[in-house]
Amino acid sequence: MPLELVTIPCLKDNYAFLARDPQTGAIACVDVPEAGPILSALADRGWRLTDILLTHHHPDHIDGVADLVAATGARVVGAAADSHRLPPLDVAATPGDEIRIGAQTGRVIDVSGHTVGHVAYAFADHAFTGDSLMALGCGRLFEGSPAMMWASLQRLAALDPGTIICSGHEYTESNARFALTIEPGNPRLVERAAAVGAARSAGRPTVPSTLAEELATNPFLRASQPEIKAVLGLSGASDADVFAEIRARKDRF
Structure with a gap:
């Protein structure tokens, strides 16, 4: 159980x-x-x-x-x-x-x-x-x-x-806005961002989530994806270096 x-x-x-x-x-x-x-x-x-x-x-x-x-x-x-x-x-x-x-x-x-x-x-x-x-x-x-x-x-x-x-935190709405700057063409992310906004407007929590959702929409888990590397101008970079760039952009967001 x-x-x-x-x-x-x-x-x-x-x-x-x-x-x-x-x-x-x-x-x-x-x-x-x-x-x-x-x-x-x-x-x-x-x-x-x-x-x-x-x-x-x-x-x-x-x-x-x-x-x-x-x-x-x-x-x-x-x-x-x-x-x-x-x-x-x-x-x-x-x-x-x-x-x-x-x-x-x-x-x-x-x-x-x-x-x-x-x-x-x-x-x-x-x-x-x-x-x-x-x-x-x-x-x-x-x-x-x-x-x-x-x-x-x-x-x-x-x-x-x-x-x-x-x-540990209700940061999802802000995180969604940032994620869309990295992967605006991801339909799963666009759909999730809209659902997150609706939930927060209604006062509902957006935590917990599922790992499947995160793998499909969370840019910090998706640094290995070729399309994200291309958007960032880092097609030849290691996954860890792409992650570092995404984290640095979020810190400035």
Whole structure:
């Protein structure tokens, strides 16, 4: 049985996620921008939190951890490589480790780039990607290199296309506007951008998405496509160099 997912808006444009194993009732929260909305979502459903999974150290992903642990006693999981700047961890994980939510098993994936030590958690049907792969985008490179982020995105791109991508922010509308500057003739992208605009006008979230959607429309996953290389004047360049150019253009957008 797949994880049951609840998407929780936090702060200005962050998301936290509750992932519940329907077989055992175990519940994980992925990232904790603030505790209040998460505690409310748990109380509304009569759920008891068992685990907290952290993707990276930025304050808008961890500032609510202490309050959430105090209220629930949940086990905290995060990257061993990032443990010096995360809240106290009960489980210090390394890439390739398996993490369990009840009967559900997920894999820890190194997705360094936005930060060094950033991890994603990939379960059978869901991947929690934080600020690495995002809806129609990817995180700004605060610590890693373009080559590092491109390699991280390739690890995520290799997951099953049906994987539900649970990313950390509601940036999709702006990301769509940028994506159209890179690939204006992509009919899937044009259609998705219109759907994203309609959703935001109605106050609906655009996260999560699916990996299949991202592979078809997200320019940061499509740097290897010959048509994109041609548009950018980089037909002979490596995929990583094309990704670097797309990221640099987004930083200036």
